[in-house]
Amino acid sequence: MKNKNLISEELNEEFYQISSEILSSFPKFRLPLNLYIFKEDIAQLVPYYRAMERLDKRKQEELFELSNEGYIFVSRTDHPIYAKHISKQLDLVLVDKNLKPNEIVEVFKQALTNRVAEFYDQPVKPTLEKLQSDLLILVEYLWKDQFQIKSFLKNLHHNYSLPNMAYNTGITGLALFIETQGNNLAKKHLAQIGLGLFTYDLGLARIPKFILDKKENLTPDEQSKIHNHPINGAKILRKLDVTQSATLQCLLEHHEFIDGSGYPRKLSGSEISLQGGITSLAHTFNELLIKSNPRKSIKETIDQLMSMENKFNHNLIASLSRIFISELMK
Template structure:
């Protein structure tokens, strides 16, 4: 956080926030993409310093950084969308900028995950995965300070079903459910692995042709077989990326297994499904049911959770926790 050497009126922080030196340094040096404002102590208010896209001289660049270090440089909250789109590529910056609201940080996370997952599903190779992994670890670091912060992301779940949106929705909701069940008690390594598993449980879908994933009419038997092979593809991809730990393998291989053995790919029954697998199965189905898909309308969250709680093929406890959260407005 920038060191403030003077008293900033409360009404200023409602409409503006100080820009951290690390954030400023990430912008184009001579053409910052946002308006910058200078706090004038003599009048206890802000005045424009430079406009977005305006070219700064070398002296002005030095002055801007000097003012920022003194805690005198501000940006307008109305510029948050631009600010957000810029720092999604350096997500760790949200950990050093203490002036952002939780809602603003949640926007940054959701935008960053969309960007990284789109890149990863388009090209599921190590160098692309490494960027996604880094961003997910930023999220776990953020939540390790206060796990209730996940609720701001829950308010931003997507309503349209795409592979990327579904992965994010499942990652966020499963993380909340995992932390809720554990009452916020966890070892950091366990959290890192679980959250990574939740976001990547469906990564085998990257190997399924898009025309099958998005088909609006019933699949043929051959197409259904290809679709049902995605957990196996996901497991192979995880191993290729060096992700053969238990949590991710459980979520990849078990999120379509059912208590009565009617699921896939191994048709195992309740006693053979791990706790994380049971959790992921409920979340995966819930997130699919509550989004608009080509072949089905979105269900209301409470109705979807109630349906899963009554379905003996799923873990009733996990489904009931989600249902209760929506009924009570817990999010």
């Protein structure tokens, strides 16, 4: 698509070009969103296509040619529809040059949360492969510009669910890993810990909901299920041929604390891996942030973590504070 800089900055706040590549990924005959065409003689966008109207072959060819030349636009008010579509074909986000960073983040958020929900519901090879594929796209996006992680941190979920927690913990954990690795960051390691962070509570997701929601005392068998869910989650990943220790440690150690008070193995100090320590801190941070009533601010949540410094690596807490306080609250 030719970059003609056709519209003014003011119009660009309301519309964005849609590439022929992305347009061709929609259903051929009925598109779910309105389209606009740029008229050079009046330098304005005017309606071209109304959502769900039928497109005949001639109109399809015309539309493809116009979009290839950079004349077709989408209203930003239709972004939720657009984002929902791209979230199912996440690789398209890497070729769309017209989305704002916050719009790209929303697409990733929707896509990865849905992929985690699908995998938690059915932890089998096909759902794992879809999640892995989307995570690799996230890694590729962050690898091009690691500072983009800040945009993700500004748009975490505010409501509790296991998939929402997985997304929040995944993004927070990746930010921590990027911060701690500095110039030693490797794309392969980012992908490995990414998979662990986004699936860390797989074992808990496999426990029946009535047990998780139970108000009265749990039976010994139910207590055992809760206590061993980190190990059981890692077992499921191993059965799906995930063998990288950096990934599995996220699941195995996300409830371990450096003072030895965690579970299931009561690890302490240096016995806890970097990946496990990051996941434990990222999980606790987001649990405090989402579940607090009334809702705490980020600063209040970090202050609370500071009071629990005997449970977490001091350097990791300092990194978390630096990421959120120094960067996001300027």
